[in-house]
Every structure is written in structure tokens, then in C-alpha cells.
Amino acid sequence: MTDVHQLRRMSCFPVELAGLWYGVPGGRWDLPLERLAQLAGAAREMAVEPVLVTLLDDPGRLRAAVAASGVRWVQLHGYPAPAGVRRIRAALPDVTLVKVIHVRAGRAVEEPFADAYRRAGADLFLFDSVGDDGRVGSTGTPLDPGAAARVLDRAELPFLLAGGLSADGADRYDGLLRHSGFRGLDVDSALRGGDGSLRLSRVDALWTAWRERHESVRCAS
Numbered sequence: 001m002t003d004v005h006q007l008r009r010m011s012c013f014p015v016e017l018a019g020l021w022y023g024v025p026g027g028r029w030d031l032p033l034e035r036l037a038q039l040a041g042a043a044r045e046m047a048v049e050p051v052l053v054t055l056l057d058d059p060g061r062l063r064a065a066v067a068a069s070g071v072r073w074v075q076l077h078g079y080p081a082p083a084g085v086r087r088i089r090a091a092l093p094d095v096t097l098v099k100v101i102h103v104r105a106g107r108a109v110e111e112p113f114a115d116a117y118r119r120a121g122a123d124l125f126l127f128d129s130v131g132d133d134g135r136v137g138s139t140g141t142p143l144d145p146g147a148a149a150r151v152l153d154r155a156e157l158p159f160l161l162a163g164g165l166s167a168d169g170a171d172r173y174d175g176l177l178r179h180s181g182f183r184g185l186d187v188d189s190a191l192r193g194g195d196g197s198l199r200l201s202r203v204d205a206l207w208t209a210w211r212e213r214h215e216s217v218r219c220a221s
């Protein structure tokens with residue numbers, strides 16, 4: 001999210017979290033610190049929890065960003081090792097810490113370290129797809145559900161799903177929707193039109209499709 005208008009439109013839906021980019025060099029939606037703080041305040045006023053989405057792994061810079069913006073959720077989108085996550089956790093004892101697990105070509109890159117991330121203090125995993133070229137974030141590349149399931153077999157942590165999710169194809173993720181750790185979706189590309197703006201009709205269609213699928217999967221089990 002990059003402006004209050006977008007936040008207001010999204011707050012008309014059952015959107016609980018809004019990603020605000022900070023420390024994403026060259027990123028399309030990267031924000032200066034002052035703007036991050038403004039938007040975080042605006043989101044909270046709309047009862048939407050702002051999430052600092054970042055590639056930063058420097059605990060000092062992260063602590064400064066959290067102090068300036070008051071965010072209570074931080075999404076680590078880079079590749080810090082478990083020891084790095086432990087240092088970030090020590091610097092940010094009170095935030096909800098989301099560690100992104102990158103899925104590429106059917107395999108979660110961090111799978112061998114999944115439990116080490118849990119022990120280092122991650123509160124949630126966010127499974128997200130890496131593009132064929134290695135690009136991370138908002139790739140629109142469909143997430144491989146099997147790769148996420150294998151990580152969850154190793155480490156019990158609540159999780160969010162991301163990566164090319166849209167109103168179509170929710171049934172591919174039945175096993176993950178049935179999992180007790182499932183907490184929600186993080187979607188970008190499928191909600192935007194050709195000009196990059198958020199389309200409310202797409203949010204509506206996605207919300208309806210996934211809510212119905214989640215209910216039918218849960219009620220069937």
C-alpha cells in the first residue's frame with residue numbers, strides 16, 4: 001500500500017493486514033520512513049494492522065523503523081539465517097515476526113531450517129513464490145502447496161499463503177486450508193488492474209472464492 005486512499009478502499013473488506021514496504025531497495029512500493037509512519041498510523045485508524053514488509057536484516061535499522069512507525073508486525077522478506085532472525089527477535093521482542101519461506105521450482109529454499117526459524121523466534125511463516133529469475137515479492141507466480149506442506153511437517157507454526165493467489169484455483173490448496181495453522185492470504189498481483197491500481201471487484205471475487213472454499217473444506221473435515 002502506498003496511499004491512504006488505497007487503505008480506505010481495502011478497509012471496506014475484511015482485510016486485517018496491510019503491507020507497507022520499507023527497506024526494499026529499488027522496490028516499486030518502497031516508502032521513506034516518514035511516509036511509512038504516516039501510513040501505519042492511518043491504517044491503525046481504519047482498524048487495519050500495518051505490516052512492515054522488508055528485506056532489511058539489520059536489527060538496529062529494524063528497531064528504528066518500528067519505533068518511528070509503531071508497527072506491531074514485521075515481515076522479513078529476505079534470506080536472513082536463523083541466527084539473524086534470533087538477533088532481530090532480540091531487538092524486537094514485542095512484534096509479531098513473520099518469516100517468509102521462499103518457494104522456487106517446487107521446493108522451499110528454507111525447508112531445512114524451518115524449525116530453526118521457529119526456535120529463533122519467528123511467530124508465523126509466510127509461504128511465497130520466487131520468480132523464475134529469482135525475483136522475490138509480488139511475482140504472481142503460483143505457490144506450490146506441496147512445498148509449503150513439507151515445511152509444516154518439519155515445523156509447527158501458524159502461516160499465511162502468498163504467491164500468485166487469485167479468485168481461481170483455491171481448491172489446489174485444500175490441504176493447507178484444512179491445516180490448523182492456516183491464518184490467511186497475502187495477495188498483490190491478482191488484485192491489480194493493468195495500470196497497477198487495486199480493483200475492488202477483484203478483492204470481492206477473491207474474498208468470496210476463498211471464504212467459500214475454506215468453509216467447505218473445514219466443514220467437510
Ligand SMILES: O=C(O)c1ccccc1NCC(=O)[C@H](O)[C@H](O)COP(=O)(O)O
Nearest residue numbers: 077137138139140162163164187188189
Ligand atoms: O511486492 C514487492 O515488490 C515486494 C518486494 C520485496 C519484498 C516483498 C514484496 N512483496 C511482498 C508481498 O508480500 C506480496 O504481497 C506477495 O509476494 C504476494 O504477491 P503476488 O504473488 O503478486 O500475489
